[in-house]
Amino acid sequence: QSALTQPASVSGSPGQSITISCTGTSSDVGGYNLVSWYRQHPGKAPKVIIYEVNKRPSGISNRFSGSKSGNTASLTISGLQAEDEADYYCCSYAGIITPVLFGGGTKLTVL
């Protein structure tokens, strides 16, 4: 199975909202409500910010929200802050052959 498709980069100004898409197939993103999103700052380990499509772990700001339509999941960050500048990855359960797929990652630049 191929990796999930994300845009290589997105950008926005402080206070604005941005959305990052994650496109898969009916065998992964579209077939299960098991999509997670991670934020990774340079030199740091990934940190989960969304799980099960639209749920936030404890301690994660409500500026982060997730959704899904068909085979595409989306991460929206509202009220952009400088600290949001990082790499973002989506990940989906993909069945019993290759259980987990990651997206290629999206670099978010806060202008």
Place this chain on the structure above:
Amino acid sequence: QVQLVESGGGVVQPGRSLRLSCAASGFNFSNYAMHWVRQAPGKGLEWVTLISFHGSHEYYADSVKGRFTISRDDSKNTLYLQMNSLRTEDTALYYCAKDFAIFGVAPPDSWGQGTLVTVSS
């Protein structure tokens, strides 16, 4: 608080072997599937392998199938990755990660800090 600490990385020649370990604490280790995920320098995350809770099932990415073996010792709360026939393209930071779902399989929710494997002659 979940804690995952990887060890065992280093520099190794192509064709040689290396064994990574991941010491887990802060959760009931035996109830969760565990993953290894790697990140080549400057690249994205690549899922490598997963072992189900209690170790009954293993899954591998095509890129490592037949060369890498995942295992776990629930009595020691430790995850392992045996890497054989290493290639230069296996050079990466290897993360140990805890599955989100208890008694199931899902994307990871907690990550270690990683251990670096460099395959070079």
